Amino acid sequence: MKNLIKTLIPVVAILTVVTFVILVMGDNPFNVFQSIIWGAFGSATSIGYTLFYSTPLVFTGLSVVVALRAGLFNIGAEGQLYIGSLSLVAYALMFKDQAGAVAILGAVVAALLGGALWGSLVGLLKAFRGSHEVVVSIMLNFVSYALCGYFILNQFKNPFSQNPETSEVEAAFRISNWEAIFPHAPVNNAALLAVFCVGLVWWLLYRSQWGFDVRFVGESPEAARRAGLPVRMRLLQVMAVSGALAGLVGVNEILGFSHKMKDQFSPGYGFMGIAVALLARGEPLRVIPAALLFGMLQKGSLDLEIDSQKMTRDLAYVIQGVVMIAVAAQPYLSKKLEKRWELWTRN
């Protein structure tokens, strides 16, 4: 009972605030919520889209979670996912002749390595130069945008397109989507990869010696140092893993959906990953529901734009913001509420 109230209260608070915002905008909150929910879950196709939008958020959410557990705040998942995608597309376009599993596996590894490279730059500077990871990773985001822009427009440009995008990858590099279950929706096997990664990260953190070290370093850095742990190596490795996970976004986006890399294709998956990780409170298993929530908002608000005259898809960002505030306030509020609850049950 107590726990139920504890989880329900933030939800009620969030709904109240968002309702208020919608009322101020002059729309009917009931219709708006209905259209978001309907947009996200109304048909097999819309569920497929929701899953498709959630998949990259699982990758970036995990990326932030892993870094968070080592006490690092990785704000650079956005840049890491771009570099991961770039190396994926570079591999696919340069080694066109591959076939079968080798092609896809190679592309996935390329994405992992690209992201890992970008992440370990942050880790390297943090571990051996003491540069703050937030500053470095945010600056590397801009470098990655520029790099991707350069390569897409100069090296891999699609000559038959006016848009800033690369040529399409060969058929061998495409992974199957789930047409049969979710017609016309782009959700694909990358979603399975995402679920697998969640399990893998959980296992790494809680069952491996590496994860033991990482969590120890993150939560008690001074004790870890004095126990003789290789603290710097772990920081470097964690950032590499974090970056690699973010890099996998390219698998969903390029191999599974557009088959080419568009400049600036990410609507901020890397930054939403931060929100997902915080909502999941650093627990890998909770990344899935958190990512689904944000994926649902993403998809639902697209439909909202069509249904409503007054609301735009930006409502999704408003809701995300309110959720973040609620998450941040929750430890404080729940303590207060617990006391109230105790008083109330006693009398």
Next chain:
Amino acid sequence: MKIVFGLYEPDPGSAECGVYLNGRKSKIRNPQDAMNLGIGMVQQHFALVENLTALDNIILGQEPMKRFNVIDRAFAKNKLQGLVSESLKVPLEANVEDLQVGVHQRVELLKLLYRDSEILILDEPTAVLTPQEIDDLFSFLRDLRKEGKTVLIITHKLDELLALCDDVTVLRQGSVKAQLSRDQLTKEALVKAMTGRSIEKFIKPTFQPGAEALVIQNLTTSAGTEERLKEVCLSVRQGETVGIAGVEGNGQSTLVECLLGLTSYIGHIQFNGQPYPHKTKEIREVLNVGYVSEDRQTQSLWLSGTLEENCAIGFGNRLARYGVLSKSTLHHHAEEMLKGFDVKYDHLEQKISELSGGNQQKLVVARELKGRDPRFLLCCHPTRGVDVGAIELIHQRLVEFQKNQGAVLLISSELEELLSLSDRLLVMYQGRIVLEQTRENFDLKSIGSAMLGGQP
């Protein structure tokens, strides 16, 4: 005490529980309320602003104002002059960071008097003081008592209670175990109330030390480090405990950091005739040096981890199989390690932060002694903030370790502990070893004055 001072809020209980002041129940929601009621507290860790003067620290929060919101320092000074007796002289204009720890405490006390506190709470006030400073403090507290102030002192040192107190309340595991008034106050009664049983006076047996284990020659650290070492030479033999006394902040922490490979140094360190490694990993995992840190919560323990995890710290490579740490391995390891160390816990997957300080420390000692089975133990403040029962156990284990030809370097601010455990005692002052005495001719007076930088 933190509840009385309004730092913590008590859990709501029945109507009659709460804090009563002069017979009236008072509501103290925050430190401001407490101060308004005339309650003042000196925390165990002082709350001073390092780069302000002593005077500014005292008036901070209650600055007397002249016109145009200018701070009236002259007024404050006058008021303080009225309060200050000879035993409480403080250089008001000096920056706090330039003053000694003992003076810091006087500044804290002045803070309370300046606020007209009637009830003074002191949490472990003697933890950082030298014997002379303790005497000064006590005579000052006696003066205060004569003036009609109430002094509440929290301490785990029995002699202090006997020397100072009119009434003693013994708390153990969150409840009152005994209330003793002056005429009932004996050491035996106190110990009994604190531990639930009586404890024999601990007398350390003497052992025949073996060959030299740790030899430090001319250890000097660069000027950059705060507590700089200057040509420190010392040696510890197998089966010997060497104590290092000194007021905190005179280079002890730097010495520890050198021996852990955390600070670079000039000079030579040898262990059993071999050069001492520089890397922390090698020191801890190859040379297998045991280490009890001065601050267990941040330097020894993984406070948000479980008991199992804390027992596994430093043994990752030994316990893991192909990089996997299985639950059952951790469990068995912890179970095995804690045997014989009397650590009280509910289950091994409990968070270590839920344990009392004494139990946490026993776990650390178990890990570093039994788990690691070292030849050399670097032992800093092993019984700081720990109950009497745990102190007894830890001391016993240290002696056992020494009996098995282990070498111990013991750093402590507790002179009594050093005197009872060490075979040789060194005094450190401003990064130098200024005095060395062997067990047969320990002399409290010369040790105390050496700690303050005087000539022995």
